Amino acid sequence: MNKEFRTDIAPCTVTDEDMLLINKLTVKELSKDEVYTFKVILCDNEIDRDCERFDIAALEKMAELFVGVTGIFDHNPGSGNQTARIFSAKCEIISGKTTSLGDPYTCVMAKAYMPRTAKNADLITEIDAGIKKEVSVSCQAEGFICSVCGEDMRHGHCNHVKGREYGGKLCHCILSDITDAYEWSFVVIPAQVNAGVVKGYKDTFTDTSDIIKSVRNGDCVKLTKEQSRILCDYIASLEARAEDGSLFRNTLADEIMKFALTAVPSLDEDCIRTMCADADTKQLIKLRDAFREKAAEVIPLSPQLKAKKETVKNHNNEYKF
Ligand SMILES: [Zn+2]
Incomplete structure (x- = not known):
């Protein structure tokens, strides 16, 4: 599934500790002058526009899995794609901030680097100027827990619908059990609110009722050829x-x-x-x-x-x- 998240990209001062982590990922050892680093929040525990949120274990797993993963800046089609690589990621509690559910706001805070090259010069200037981008992360989740009944929303006996209220509480899906982190990228913020939000459940649909349930839930679903045939x-x-x-x-x-x-x-x-x-x-x-x-x-x-x-x-x- 892909998750879009509006985020700040904050430039960082490169530390010796950063260099150690960066040089673990590079073929040729780089010096502080050769790299540019920035911080970015990849995802958090807030309920998103799809009425889904990650649980803390999912965030911790993503922090672990995203280290070493390359991300693409797809912001300027004319200049070709520029890439950055995550060299550290941590699950962080931001003090004083709470989610809409009243939980401590927790996010995956990643640090990424890119080489200071002529190709990246404009982008570095933009990040220094404080650009706000939408970051898209792509990962595989196995758990889709209903916030109302605790059942799996796709395979369990749950009939609740995301976005509806039950007993005054918003039904949402808790994404858990992250098994893979594929990629991350910066995208141009889409004009339409939901543009670009596509979830691929890959091979996780096991029968027709799962597909229908997901459609009824109002999910934006992407089917495989086999699922389409079914x-x-x-x-x-x-x-x-x-x-x-x-x-x-x-x-x-x-x-x-x-x-x-x-x-x-x-x-x-x-x-x-x-x-x-x-x-x-x-x-x-x-x-x-x-x-x-x-x-x-x-x-x-x-x-x-x-x-x-x-x-x-x-x-x-x-x-x-
Ligand atoms: Zn339920």
Whole structure:
């Protein structure tokens, strides 16, 4: 999944300790003068615009996994991509700041470096000037815990919907159990609020109900080819059932027309058609049964006809004597 996060990029003074960490990641040993470093918050424990938040263990895991990962500055298409690499990351509690839930605000504070080259000069000037960017992190989470019931929102028995309130509390998804950190990048802040927010659940959907549940939850989901095929098969099966339903309705409507005109000949055909079109299938069955009963009073149907024949037969027999 990708997570976008609006953040400040703050330049740092390079320390000896930083150089030790940086030189662990470089092929050729660099000197303090050759590198530029900055701090960036990669993610935090605040509920985001997708009504999701990371738990503390997830943040700690990401701090561990993002060290050494290269990020891209995709801010100026004309200048080609510039990259920076994270050389340290820590899960930090920012004192005095709390989240909307009242928890201590905790974030993954990363330090990244880039070589001071001519290509990076403009970007370094921009960071020094205090640019605000949207950082996008891409990671793999295995836990999607419901804040209301504690069940897994995709595989468990949870029927809560993210963004809705239950007992005055906002339902949100707690992302936990981070298994991988793929990449991070700086993106131009999108004009549309939700632009660029794409979550790929990779192969974590195991059946159709998971996919449907995620869609119902209002998630922006990205499916694999196989998942798309499963969903298409499901839609095709629903379409086939809908066709059966449609045929059944037509049969009911035909019966209603026949019985209604028999029971009440003054009824208008268009009127019956409109009535049938507006009714649901259960109502159609009730209408059919009601009109059939009425019609039977006018022209008795088979069981009564049989009885009548017998009566007639008996009646005739009476005349034989
Ligand atoms: Zn739930």
